[in-house]
Amino acid sequence: MARPAPERSVYWALPNLFVLGLALVAVVGGIVLVAVGHTILGSAVLALAILGVLVLAQEAARHELVASGYSRVRELSGYAGLSVRTWSRTSHRVAALRLEAARLLRQRRELLLALGAATYAGDGAAFALTEQLRAVDARLAECAAESERLIASAQSRVAAERLTIGSTEIRRAR
Numbered sequence: 001m002a003r004p005a006p007e008r009s010v011y012w013a014l015p016n017l018f019v020l021g022l023a024l025v026a027v028v029g030g031i032v033l034v035a036v037g038h039t040i041l042g043s044a045v046l047a048l049a050i051l052g053v054l055v056l057a058q059e060a061a062r063h064e065l066v067a068s069g070y071s072r073v074r075e076l077s078g079y080a081g082l083s084v085r086t087w088s089r090t091s092h093r094v095a096a097l098r099l100e101a102a103r104l105l106r107q108r109r110e111l112l113l114a115l116g117a118a119t120y121a122g123d124g125a126a127f128a129l130t131e132q133l134r135a136v137d138a139r140l141a142e143c144a145a146e147s148e149r150l151i152a153s154a155q156s157r158v159a160a161e162r163l164t165i166g167s168t169e170i171r172r173a174r
Helices: 016-036 039-121 126-165
Strands: none
Touching: 016 039, 039 126
16 A cells, blocks of 8 residues: 655755755855955855755755655555554464364264274164264365465465555566
8 A cells, every 4th residue: 555755844945946046156155255365254155055055965865765764664564564463363263263173173083983883883873973074074174275265365465565565666578
């Protein structure tokens, strides 16, 4: 999920062309002062002009870095949060299904023992035990299929969110 770039604050910000114009005037003024003989004053004006331009360039770079870094951190934290929520919910459901499957396997083992004893004894209960065993096997297959479906759904949801935080690439056709 792409988020819009944060709005740039213009509190006490000067337009770039105006600042560059002032810096150019200060540099030219410093050079003129040095040329006319006011070396100390000209050097001071020149140094202040260069210092001012460097500070403004640093602030502009820092602002862009912070703005892009902030949005990137928000995107990554959104992805991490969705991933944690998705896998937490999925693991809870899959764990419940695995517990049910373990219970069904115990029941299946007991039914197999009872079926073997009924078959050996020639008892008429073998048919009913066979039907119960088939029902348990069907429920075991349902648990396995539901577990696989939940895991695949979680994987696809996290993969789709991962696509939103990936960098965009433009590839030319060959």
